[in-house]
Amino acid sequence: MAYNLTVSPDFAPDHISGWYFFNTWLQRQLEVGVHLELYDCFEQQRKDIRSDKVDMIYANPYDASMLVRELGFKAVARPKARPDETVIAVHADSPYNTVEELPEGITVATTDDPDVHTMGMIMLEPADLDKSNITTKEVDSYVVVAKNLLNENAQVGFFLKDGFDELSDLIKRQMKVLVSSQISVVHHVLLVGPKMQEFIPTLQERLFSMHQDEKGQGVLSSMDLDQWEPMTEEETEFMIDLIDTLVLE
């Protein structure tokens, strides 16, 4: 029987090959077939998750809530020192230097990444901005968010901090950061669905020592991760509670 692995669509395109290396590594460790399915958008991935087509997922924290509380997934590991933080940036020549100066009616370039969008909207609240008095322009990637700022098709852009940091210096120099979140306890998590839970002990043993051998370390660095670390059930529930306080009021 083959299992299905997928990855939250917000990973950087540069690391696609890393996830294929990880899939190969995983099959060797578990001695079972695992198929890696990558998605361009969150919507299609969520549809397949609901249709029971996913057994293991590197999930973003927003989706972790549905996966754990509704679908019985369990957290097996989290990436060490890789919190998900959000950056709000504007064009370098923008007249705005703080979030509070942003006026109603601005256009915000954003992606379909639910965490970044939620945190971005929260960081606009000090300016009394919400979905009723701004226009959002959803685009496919952080590079396109940046392009919208540089072409002045949007006044404000939301970025995953890692996505922002990976932009070229040439692009970054043409933007200025108004605010960068410092939450530190919200991060992606590797989750295993009900059909694969018998593998959790082996999986954790191998994942937590993965950075100690050369091959494992190579796979990790190709995914831009340093190492996996344990995440307890309570830590997972805590992160989900925190996300719940931030969404839908």
Next chain:
Amino acid sequence: MSDQDTGETREVTINYYDGTSRAAEIVDREVPYPDGKLIVSRTDPNGIITHANQAFVDMSGYTREELIGTNHYILRHPDMPAVAFAGLWETIEAGKKWHGYVKNLRKDGAYYWVKATVIPNIRNGKLVGYTSVRRKPSRSKIKESEELYATLM
């Protein structure tokens, strides 16, 4: 900083809902909420703090050791009407999410405003505590809240 700040100091006795009270020195000085941060704390079902993140420690002026094991009402500012907290407890004890604007008292007597959200933590169908997340409010919401709370005192 609020337009109303005078920097003046006053001695106040703060009475809590459980019948206890404490004398506090109140300084009319606002400490600005830091950009991009969330203040996160958890309590047990009785409101005793079990977790405090660094932003909470920094903004409250207490050490983490001082906060853990203390009732969350240590942050209650005397300018906050009791009815606001009664509404909070009524909402979360009914298992629902509460949010509102709160003026918090720091250890040094100064204050800071937050937009707070509190949710019950349910594990295996049982209430094990509450998580509270505070974020930066807008000046207009602070002004509205100051005016409203003044009428409820």
